[in-house]
Amino acid sequence: MERRRLLFLVVLVVVLTGCGGVSDAPSEPGTIDNSTNGVNNQTTTDSEPTEPESSDRDDDTNDAVTDGEDTDDAVTDDGDADDSLPTDANDDSSTDDVNPRNPYGKDELAVYVDTEAEKREVSSEIEDALAYWEDNADEHVRYEIAYTQVEQPANADVHVKFENVTSCGTSDTDRGQINGCADLVESGPVDTAEISIQTEITRPILEWTLKHELGHSLGLAHNEGPRDLMAPKTPKYHEQETTKIHIKNDANIETRLVEEEVTKALDYFTDEENVEKEPLNYEQVGEVDQAHLIITYSNKPGICDISGGSCIREGEYEAQTGIYVENTRNRDTLAYHVGYWLAGDYFDERPEEFNTDSYEERKQWPSE
Template identity: 30%
Template sequence: MWRTLFVAALLVLAGCATEAPDNGAETGGSADQRALTSEQAPDRPNPWGERELTVAIDNTANESRNFRPLVSDALDFWANNSTRFAGFSIDYRLEPNASNPDIVVEFVENIEGCANVTDPAGCAPYVNHRGQVSRPISIEVVGSYSNESTRLILKHELGHTLGLNHSAGPQSVMAPSSPLTSLPRPNATERRLPWTDANFTVYLGANATDDPAAVREQVRHALDYYARGANGTVPERVSFEFVANRSEAEVVVSLADDLPCRSGDTGSCGRVRGVDPDSDGALERYDSLRITLGDIDTEAVGWHVGYWLGYGFGFENDSDWPAPFRDATYDDRRSEWWESE
């Protein structure tokens, strides 16, 4: 029996800071809104062999959450649209605790495997003829998505049990991927570590300077400072490794004649990119940090990089940064500030 899937396509957003990290973050991304197709599916035999199917629910993802209304909505959708899109009529009887159901909708924390695809949001068998029906058939749905997204996942997976593939209508339901929204999650700035792990790859583009070795040494001071915990402001065992390929780096430090965040060429900028799975307009996890240095003294490079590393760890208020980055003077920024622990 072929198993099919619904891939979660999380919106990728970006946050950008100019003069200070408490500036508003820029966000972007949009969902592709598609209307139901007007095409009528040709009549075809019901692969289930009967008009009414009994559906049960098994919730191991979140016992405090009531999924029944969402399942009911998805079943009603196909009861009203199966003739149009599947080519035969189907009805459902929802009995969450049914002892002998035709279909079991399983809400799980994660799906271990589904056609060898990473992180599917749902998984169901493709039922196209009677030989594929082995009751009860299970539909797996990750239980951490919002109500709206959960309804969409349920409709999609139920469509597969009616013999509909990813090219079938309605494409607003049966498309292989769609933007999904999770339940509310802590924002990146609310997490002690707003990254997937604490081991960072770093790319340094210092070709624009007359003394790349000195710039690299300054950047290394900033990285080592945070690797030592930055006076307890970041988790211990944070590590940084230089890489030669920019595309492989999570942290990119570059020098530029023009700063992307302001007019002029003096100062520095920092930008984080990541994901906003709950679509609240704030990133929940960072995937990359871009630090751009303008026309600053080599002796101040480490301080500027260190400041934006703090931004990359989710610092927002002045008090979040370790002491060397609070109210630093011109001379402070050019001192051996990393030895102030």
């Protein structure tokens, strides 16, 4: 069997603006924390003219906005791997009627999934990924396939294991967190195709990664087949067909008020007249690990490594982006802070309306 080992890196591009370059902040510079998994954490604050500033990280500090440099995590192929496979063949079916393009020599593949290291129930994502290829393999790899999950790895044609993926047999792993690896099965005979999946990935990216890696096991390299799925990089949160967003309220105010302000910002980017790129199509979800993007409003100081303000950085799960807004006094400018970070992904250069340190102007954003 000819196969190559592919790696898949998490593309959590956490930048000043998400995916764009460094932009000037509307007020004084702040600090950047590069200590979290190699991802830049940027902060943003604004000043309220009626309140004095404080140097302490507490709830009485005014908003501020600071920008940093962006990190572009890439996904690369890791070249050829050891071509040796287990010698125990588990294909006892006749190959007389099997499509010759099928390297497995059988129309039904046995799949063993080892989820011991994954603490969550992920059967739904696994079943959806398998069903996707049952429905679409004929179109993209030109042979039909069906999957049956088995309870013993020795009986498997495809072995999926959840684990801490640190390497896929390549030294080129310093440009981002690896999301998964898979054998690229291009010809047979095949004994077992191996797939590794990083644990604790946010659920929508988990399902995406499972489909991606299964695609490799069926013979698709990067940018082959369904291009949005087999791309060499994880789509960023705003590039998703539907961006799943969770709004989290850690402050002692009504969640309804937080959601109203956040929705103002989100809806601004759903209007194609307001943005330079594809408008945002979003869906609000109820659980943190169901989201591509979490937006957290908190009165806990220090989230953004600056007194008050807001920042964009990694979320609570792997492959998740988070926008955090500190300090209950920022509620009046909450929409602006969320909009400021979203604008970084929708404009090559932020519009002038975001380049302001006027508390009143920020409070009124978005203006009618």
